[in-house]
Amino acid sequence: MSQRENQFQAVVIGASAGGIHALQQVLMPLPADFPLPIIVVQHLHPDAGAYLPQLLDNKCQLKVKQADEKEFVQAGWVYLAPPAYHLLIEEDHSLSLSLEAPVSYSRPSVDVLFESAIFAYGKRLIGIILTGANSDGALGIKKIKQAGGYVIVQAPETAEADAMPKAAIAAVAGNQAVDKILALDQIGQYLLQWVNRNFLGIRMK
Amino acid sequence: MQNLENQNIELQLLLQAIYLKYGYDFRQYAKASIKRRVLYHLEKHHLSNISQMQHRLLHDVAFFDSLLLDMSVNVTEMFRDPACYRVLRKEVLPALKDFPHIKIWHAGCATGEEVYSMAILLKEMGLYERTQIYATDINEKVLKQAKEGVFPISRLRQYTQNYQKAGGTESFSDYYHAQYEHVVMDRKLRKNILFSDHNLATDNVFGEMHLILCRNVLIYFDRGLQNRVLNLFDEALIKSGFLCLGSKESLNFSTVTEHFDVIAKTEKVYRKKNEEKT
Ligand SMILES: C[S@@+](CC[C@H](N)C(=O)[O-])C[C@H]1O[C@@H](n2cnc3c(N)ncnc32)[C@H](O)[C@@H]1O
Numbered sequence: 001m002s003q004r005e006n007q008f009q010a011v012v013i014g015a016s017a018g019g020i021h022a023l024q025q026v027l028m029p030l031p032a033d034f035p036l037p038i039i040v041v042q043h044l045h046p047d048a049g050a051y052l053p054q055l056l057d058n059k060c061q062l063k064v065k066q067a068d069e070k071e072f073v074q075a076g077w078v079y080l081a082p083p084a085y086h087l088l089i090e091e092d093h094s095l096s097l098s099l100e101a102p103v104s105y106s107r108p109s110v111d112v113l114f115e116s117a118i119f120a121y122g123k124r125l126i127g128i129i130l131t132g133a134n135s136d137g138a139l140g141i142k143k144i145k146q147a148g149g150y151v152i153v154q155a156p157e158t159a160e161a162d163a164m165p166k167a168a169i170a171a172v173a174g175n176q177a178v179d180k181i182l183a184l185d186q187i188g189q190y191l192l193q194w195v196n197r198n199f200l201g202i203r204m205k
Numbered sequence: 206m207q208n209l210e211n212q213n214i215e216l217q218l219l220l221q222a223i224y225l226k227y228g229y230d231f232r233q234y235a236k237a238s239i240k241r242r243v244l245y246h247l248e249k250h251h252l253s254n255i256s257q258m259q260h261r262l263l264h265d266v267a268f269f270d271s272l273l274l275d276m277s278v279n280v281t282e283m284f285r286d287p288a289c290y291r292v293l294r295k296e297v298l299p300a301l302k303d304f305p306h307i308k309i310w311h312a313g314c315a316t317g318e319e320v321y322s323m324a325i326l327l328k329e330m331g332l333y334e335r336t337q338i339y340a341t342d343i344n345e346k347v348l349k350q351a352k353e354g355v356f357p358i359s360r361l362r363q364y365t366q367n368y369q370k371a372g373g374t375e376s377f378s379d380y381y382h383a384q385y386e387h388v389v390m391d392r393k394l395r396k397n398i399l400f401s402d403h404n405l406a407t408d409n410v411f412g413e414m415h416l417i418l419c420r421n422v423l424i425y426f427d428r429g430l431q432n433r434v435l436n437l438f439d440e441a442l443i444k445s446g447f448l449c450l451g452s453k454e455s456l457n458f459s460t461v462t463e464h465f466d467v468i469a470k471t472e473k474v475y476r477k478k479n480e481e482k483t
Contacts, residue, residue, distance in 0.1 A: 068453075068455075069453050069455070070235075070427075070431070070458055085453060088235075088237035088238055089237060090236055091213075091236060096235040096237050096238060097453050098425070099278055099421055099424070100241075100242070100278050101280065112241065115241065116237040116241065119237065120237070
């Protein structure tokens with residue numbers, strides 16, 4: 001069997017205030033055969049239940065679900081952290097949940113997801129920060145850059161809450177910078193093109 | 206970033222060292238979370254790599270104790286996931302009421318909030334006097350707190366709400382008295398509870414149980430260790446005994462799935478089948 005191999009292996013996304021709308025904008029343009037699994041932390045009320053994955057699943061071509069403990073991630077799927085649990089990716093690409101203390105007041109925490117994703121995927125990771133009113137994810141974005149991954153941030157002026165994208169951009173300012181700062185309505189299309197441009201060719205299995 | 210491969214080797218060696226020196230076996234815990242907590246501890250103590258940390262913890266017991274605290278997740282609450290307690294009240298305990306003697310095991314009980322919640326439930330159903338509760342954990346510090354049954358008053362509002370959502374029939378304030386910043390649980394609830402040290406990764410079954418609760422513990426284990434523990438529970442339960450897991454946990458990836466019926470899917474309540482194993 002042969003398989004088209006991509007330079008990237010996964011996409012992680014962090015969002016907070018305004019994220020429900022922003023996630024729809026980003027995910028809706030992606031086709032059902034998008035080649036990478038997408039793992040998302042969206043801050044929600046602890047009692048929010050599975051409303052958001054349901055909503056996104058209805059609107060997107062990709063399949064969207066709440067992450068289950070120890071399931072393996074697959075291309076074609078979007079996984080969302082359950083409210084009130086941290087979501088982590090293991091090195092075997094299965095998902096773990098955890099009730100560890102909130103990190104910068106957040107559980108799930110974007111930083112926790114991103115950090116574990118770096119250990120699982122190294123530089124073959126794309127990190128995206130969307131709208132939000134805190135600075136969760138800034139440290140994670142910085143670490144993804146340090147590990148050689150690719151980083152996209154929503155343009156703050158297009159964000160319902162601009163603190164989170166601003167913090168992410170500031171965290172890597174200086175010698176490095178985020179790879180792309182894009183208006184909300186461009187992120188999905190760009191992601192699709194960028195991933196398609198980075199196929200390494202056919203790998204024989 | 207430090208070479209990932211080296212870091213993973215160092216982490217494995219660290220867990221091996223902890224096991225050999227102190228007997229705590231974290232080797233089959235879910236790695237991502239363990240690694241996060243080890244690295245957090247590393248930063249806190251300004252150590253430059255995990256090997257340095259290993260050296261330090263072999264020679265410094267106090268250092269190990271502090272690491273152990275950072276490695277354990279003990280958050281809990283009274284009547285956590287109230288819906289689960291409603292299933293216990295409506296379906297599980299009524300099925301046990303004809304036994305002259307009931308044995309319940311809380312595995313990974315942390316500071317005991319869940320155990321006192323169970324004691325209250327049993328009292329309200331008139332089953333407390335015939336029940337023996339075994340509450341176990343690996344962490345002696347939390348077990349000590351559990352025995353004392355003293356909880357911060359700041360959490361009480363939420364506990365009272367949980368109690369009501371869980372279908373409590375009395376007034377929650379009957380079960381504790383307030384003392385400054387704390388509440389002390391009614392001593393009568395303690396009478397039939399035995400708190401003790403038990404490690405799910407290394408210890409064995411210690412009796413036949415009618416009901417086992419192990420909630421929010423398995424999520425910290427890898428699939429192999431989850432399976433070991435679920436087999437342990439399968440062995441400990443009487444036929445038609447009940448098993449209650451945390452709301453994000455399940456029997457899905459284990460070898461005992463077929464031995465159980467699902468009683469409540471969302472609340473993660475299972476019942477062992479009443480037939481010989483094949
Ligand atoms: C998050 S608490 C769960 C408390 C309670 N069951 C609840 O759901 O609220 C997890 C507990 O599991 C305990 N634990 C971790 N590893 C264990 C092991 N190998 N054997 C027994 N208990 C363990 C920890 O010490 C901690 O107190």
